[in-house]
Amino acid sequence: MKKAADRGLLDVGGVTTAQAAVLAVVASDKQTTQKMVATALGLNESAVVAMVERLRKQGAIERTRSAEDKRIWVLSLTAEGRALLDQINGPFAEINERTDRAVGSSEIDLVVTALDRIIDEFS
DSSP states (O other), rough: HHHHHHHHHHHHHHHOHHHHHHHHHHHHHHTEEEEHHHHHTOOOOOEEEHHHHHHHHSSEEEEOOSSTTSSSSSEEEHHHHHHHHTTTTTHHHHHHHHHHHHHHHHTHHHHHHHHHHHHHHHH
């Protein structure tokens, strides 16, 4: 599923699912920090730093120093980043549709519950 999503996102927007998740988290808050992204996605900060740097080089994210604490980077989407989020909605919608077809709406709650328990076991 992740491979299919990555292929679709890379074809359409040149980003992976992990990078798309970073974009989504940054888009959700005006004062997002790299630490906040790491916490939201369950990643270590070094992985987030690398993804943010790639997205910054692509022109999708800007980093500025926090006005309150100069040690902290505040992340924001550029116009290109917002356009990229719009572009990648199609591949995400396709993955969701395929998942719905494979599992069905009556069973999706069971699948989500089972996956949550697996995630909790390994967290």
